[in-house]
Each structure stands twice: as structure tokens, then as C-alpha cells.
Amino acid sequence: MALYVYAITAHSHPLDLEGLTGVGYDPSPVRAVTSGPLCAVVSDISEEIRPKRRDLLTHQEVQERLMRDGPVLPLQFGYTAADDSSVEEVLRRDADGYLDTLERLAGCAEYHLRASQDEEVLLRQILWESPEARELNERIRAGDQDPQLPLALGQLVSAQVQDRQEALASGLVEALLPFAREHSLRPASGSDFLNVSLLIPDDRKDEFLTAQSNMAREIDGGVECRLSGPLPPYSFVQ
Structure with missing residues (x-):
């Protein structure tokens, strides 16, 4: 059988x-x-x-x-x-x-962290903080008929979204790495910009959970962090 x-x-x-x-x-x-x-x-x-x-x-x-x-x-x-x-x-x-x-x-368990960001909040940030994006948006709203404006704004916003979310993902991971024995990054999907698994020693678990909770509470910009664990260490079996 x-x-x-x-x-x-x-x-x-x-x-x-x-x-x-x-x-x-x-x-x-x-x-x-x-x-x-x-x-x-x-x-x-x-x-x-x-x-x-x-x-x-x-x-x-x-x-x-x-x-x-x-x-x-x-x-x-x-x-x-x-x-x-x-x-x-x-x-x-x-x-x-x-x-x-x-x-x-x-003596370790896997914890899986995903993060996503509210698109409207991020767009408002970009339009507020990027003079170039704000100028393009204001020209479009004022009725400028230049057909290149929406394309230019779209490309600028897309590049800003990627740069900002890559920097944010890197910052989140770096903040948690001191508690992890190993980590494994995977491509994010859907609305997520971060998909990471961390191998956390049992004797660092409480510190890790506290740090992650504080980080999730303090981060702004419409970011939602979703943590799963403790899990069997699927991501670290080679």
C-alpha cells in the first residue's frame, strides 16, 4: 500500500x-x-x-x-x-x-510576514511629496489637453510606488532580522509588497513579536502587516 x-x-x-x-x-x-x-x-x-x-x-x-x-x-x-x-x-x-x-x-519556528499598502493613501502621499507629480496632476485637473500628461503622470507614479515600497519592504525586513536565525524572501503577489518568512529561535520569540507589533502599530502610510506563526519551518527545509 x-x-x-x-x-x-x-x-x-x-x-x-x-x-x-x-x-x-x-x-x-x-x-x-x-x-x-x-x-x-x-x-x-x-x-x-x-x-x-x-x-x-x-x-x-x-x-x-x-x-x-x-x-x-x-x-x-x-x-x-x-x-x-x-x-x-x-x-x-x-x-x-x-x-x-x-x-x-x-529550537526554532517559522513566522510569515506579509505587508500591503492602501493605494489611495500611497497616491496621496506621492502627489503631496513629489513636486513633479503634483504639477502634472494639477495640469490635468485644470483641463490641460496635452495627451502626454496622463502617461507621464502614470509612469512617474508607478516608479514612485515601486521605489517607495521596495524601500519600505527593506526597512521592515531589516528591523526584524536581528531576531531571526535565517530569512527567506519571496515575490509578493496581489496588493502585497512584502512576503518574507523568518526562522525565529524560541528564546527570541517574545522579543520578535513585541518588535513586530510595535513596528506595525507605528508605521504610517496605510500599511497593513499580517503575521502568521509559529509555523512548521517549511521555508527552511532544503
Whole structure:
């Protein structure tokens, strides 16, 4: 029977799996496959697993249960293996790398920060602070029919938005980096201008949360910060 694989831990991990059932239409108990100093946390499956809400929540529940008792290498949703022997072979083959990563992640959790900015607030800032943008806008509002004016204003505002948000994102990250062991920047999407994950040691968690909360409260310009965590360290498993 095929296996769904949730995570890799050290053999010394407590592996408190009691009461956990896995993904799938007919979920099986979550169990461990052991090879030397490592364990893989798995459950038996009899069908192709798709990202349905119930299975996504189950995947995350297993990660969080493991994470509370020690370092874990969480696998992304959907990882499967043919059988126990296949899993054991992977654990044997890559044991040194897995053990090094577990040591690196020990005592840490991932926190994920996204930031967005109200477009109207930002536009008002640019028109107030940029003489060139203000002049172009005033000429358009006064009825100047030059067809190049809207294009010039649009290009100027677009460049200003990019420059300002890049500087703001850099400042936010730099303010939080002293609390992080590692960080991972990803391309922002939608209205966000920042998408960053930080690996925060447990003994710096309170300082980090206080600093982030103060920063979010004090920052102006219509900026909204959204912090998630503590999370399994998906972004830092190599």
C-alpha cells in the first residue's frame, strides 16, 4: 500500500502520534517508519491525494503535533512513497543532510510576514511629496489637453510606488532580522509588497513579536502587516 509522508524527525523525537489519523477518504492511523537515526511520519493511503480542505488541515495538524515536541522537517502537502522500503531507502541515503537540517532548525519556528499598502493613501502621499507629480496632476485637473500628461503622470507614479515600497519592504525586513536565525524572501503577489518568512529561535520569540507589533502599530502610510506563526519551518527545509 502507498504511503503519504508528512515529515522527517530524529529517532529521538517523542513521536506523540496517539489519536492522529491521516489524509484520504478512509484515513489510516499516522505512524513512523524508522531507519537508523531518522524517522519518517506517514500514513497508509489507497487513493490519489488531492488538496481538499480536510486533508490540508490534517497535514497541518500532524506537523503542529510533531513540532511541539522537537525539530521536524515538514514536507509540503502531497508527498507520497510507494512503501515503507522506499521511505527507509531515502532516509538512509540522505541521513547526514537530514540530521544537519534538523540540528539547524532545532529550537526554532517559522513566522510569515506579509505587508500591503492602501493605494489611495500611497497616491496621496506621492502627489503631496513629489513636486513633479503634483504639477502634472494639477495640469490635468485644470483641463490641460496635452495627451502626454496622463502617461507621464502614470509612469512617474508607478516608479514612485515601486521605489517607495521596495524601500519600505527593506526597512521592515531589516528591523526584524536581528531576531531571526535565517530569512527567506519571496515575490509578493496581489496588493502585497512584502512576503518574507523568518526562522525565529524560541528564546527570541517574545522579543520578535513585541518588535513586530510595535513596528506595525507605528508605521504610517496605510500599511497593513499580517503575521502568521509559529509555523512548521517549511521555508527552511532544503
